[in-house]
Amino acid sequence: xxxxxxxxxxxxxxxxxxxxxxxxxxxxxxEGEGGLTFRALASRLATGPGAIYWHIANKNELLVAASDAVxxxxxxxxxxxxxxxxxIRGIAAGxxxxxxxxxxxxxxxxxxxxxxxxxQIFERLGRQVQALGGPERAWFTSxxxxxxxxxxxxxxxxxxxxxxxPPVDRADFLEKVSAxxxxxxxxxxxxxxxxxxxxxxxxxxxxxxxxxxxxxxIEASR
Amino acid sequence: xxxxxxxxxxxxxxxxxxxxxxxxxxxxxxEGEGGLTFRALASRLATGPGAIYWHIANKNELLVAASDAVxxxxxxxxxxxxxxxxxIRGIAAGxxxxxxxxxxxxxxxxxxxxxxxxxQIFERLGRQVQALGGPERAWFTSxxxxxxxxxxxxxxxxxxxxxxxPPVDRADFLEKVSAxxxxxxxxxxxxxxxxxxxxxxxxxxxxxxxxxxxxxxIEASR
DNA sequence: ACCTGAACACCGTTCAAGT
DNA sequence: ACCTGAACACCGTTCAAGT
Numbered sequence: 082x083x084x085x086x087x088x089x090x091x092x093x094x095x096x097x098x099x100x101x102x103x104x105x106x107x108x109x110x111x112e113g114e115g116g117l118t119f120r121a122l123a124s125r126l127a128t129g130p131g132a133i134y135w136h137i138a139n140k141n142e143l144l145v146a147a148s149d150a151v152x153x154x155x156x157x158x159x160x161x162x163x164x165x166x167x168x169i170r171g172i173a174a175g176x177x178x179x180x181x182x183x184x185x186x187x188x189x190x191x192x193x194x195x196x197x198x199x200x201q202i203f204e205r206l207g208r209q210v211q212a213l214g215g216p217e218r219a220w221f222t223s224x225x226x227x228x229x230x231x232x233x234x235x236x237x238x239x240x241x242x243x244x245x246x247p248p249v250d251r252a253d254f255l256e257k258v259s260a261x262x263x264x265x266x267x268x269x270x271x272x273x274x275x276x277x278x279x280x281x282x283x284x285x286x287x288x289x290x291x292x293x294x295x296x297x298x299i300e301a302s303r
Numbered sequence: 304x305x306x307x308x309x310x311x312x313x314x315x316x317x318x319x320x321x322x323x324x325x326x327x328x329x330x331x332x333x334e335g336e337g338g339l340t341f342r343a344l345a346s347r348l349a350t351g352p353g354a355i356y357w358h359i360a361n362k363n364e365l366l367v368a369a370s371d372a373v374x375x376x377x378x379x380x381x382x383x384x385x386x387x388x389x390x391i392r393g394i395a396a397g398x399x400x401x402x403x404x405x406x407x408x409x410x411x412x413x414x415x416x417x418x419x420x421x422x423q424i425f426e427r428l429g430r431q432v433q434a435l436g437g438p439e440r441a442w443f444t445s446x447x448x449x450x451x452x453x454x455x456x457x458x459x460x461x462x463x464x465x466x467x468x469p470p471v472d473r474a475d476f477l478e479k480v481s482a483x484x485x486x487x488x489x490x491x492x493x494x495x496x497x498x499x500x501x502x503x504x505x506x507x508x509x510x511x512x513x514x515x516x517x518x519x520x521i522e523a524s525r
Numbered sequence: 526a527c528c529t530g531a532a533c534a535c536c537g538t539t540c541a542a543g544t
Numbered sequence: 545a546c547c548t549g550a551a552c553a554c555c556g557t558t559c560a561a562g563t
Contacts, residue, residue, distance in 0.1 A: 136527095
């Protein structure tokens with residue numbers, strides 16, 4: 082009913098659950114987990130902190146809704162694949178990249194599993210595990226293992242990213258970490274031996290190599 | 304220099320980093336993550352909140368120190384094993400049980416990887432991966448995949464435990480979850496198909512089955 | 526029905542003052 | 545050197561009062 086509705090975003094949208102979640106995601110992306118406060122969020126929404134509580138029960142519900150939205154979007158963008166194997170790699174990469182782009186989602190998923198977000202990923206993975214063609218009794222274990230691995234790596238990758246963010250350079254950081262290990266060489270002989278690989282490894286490639294390992298395990302044990 | 308030093312704990316110990324960390328662990332175990340505040344901790348230590356800062360820089364350092372201590376203890380209790388395979392299962396079970404008993408450790412490990420705690424687990428796993436006898440170029444990937452999977456499952460298991468703690472019965476909860484899935488049967492056909500397994504599955508056994516899957520993958524791809 | 530914003534009961538952390 | 549505890553700058557959440 083505004084006099085001139087412009088095609089793009091209107092200046093004054095009414096408060097709604099969807100809009101609150103959307104702005105919360107922006108805030109989390111911009112400022113990190115610590116940046117999401119009801120005061121900051123209210124200010125971006127040009128209202129008072131109390132108004133938000135009319136639409137959302139509390140901060141936890143807000144975080145659940147925000148991470149569900151991000152995961153749903155990511156799953157929607159996963160392309161169809163020729164083989165189940167490729168499809169599983171695609172889902173895995175989609176989750177990895179979504180959490181890499183929105184690190185706070187990782188923290189939220191490990192704080193509250195059994196969210197819709199996890200269920201969505203599990204379902205997607207499961208269908209492909211089924212298509213892989215092993216015996217039915219192995220499906221649950223295979224899909225669970227894939228889900229746990231994917232979430233585990235993605236969360237740690239996101240945490241690393243957050244750690245490195247402000248001033249630190251990735252190469253510098255890894256250099257320092259592996260130097261530390263070399264100093265403790267007597268206590269950590271294995272780690273020192275593979276430290277070179279740490280310095281040069283590609284997180285995403287390493288992640289997918291782990292997926293292949295689990296897929297090989299699934300195929301081997303049927 | 305007390306008049307009568309008793310064999311067991313003295314009533315009045317001086318403040319020290321070790322003692323603070325020890326009492327913090329007790330507090331976290333008793334009250335959960337939310338229970339660790341500098342005021343509550345100070346009160347258990349019969350001092351003021353400011354005193355703690357003489358020994359520990361901030362809350363994050365306290366959480367890192369506490370989880371390092373728990374993991375170090377758990378790793379110390381892992382028994383020697385005949386085969387590398389058994390040793391890896393033992394390390395995995397040790398981590399799983401330590402995080403199950405101290406759920407807050409899970410949250411902390413996924414918030415701050417590259418802690419001593421993670422390094423210790425990685426080193427232990429790595430030595431056994433090496434003993435497994437595959438090619439050296441595969442060691443890093445194999446040990447990383449195992450570590451990620453172990454931490455991923457343990458963290459989620461701990462989060463579930465926290466979720467279920469207060470009044471909820473595990474069977475009831477799983478019943479409700481799988482009922483929810485059945486209602487959304489059209490959206491989650493795979494999940495519904497394996498829901499029966501969810502209701503009756505044993506988390507620890509499922510976890511070890513996942514380890515076996517990865518081990519099978521490691522052996523298959525060499 | 527929905528919004529406002531002051532107020533409440535907490536936090537982590539600092540710091541002047543003590544011993 | 546180490547401890548004390550009040551004070552500061554924040555939180556999430558509630559709620560009387562408004563429209």
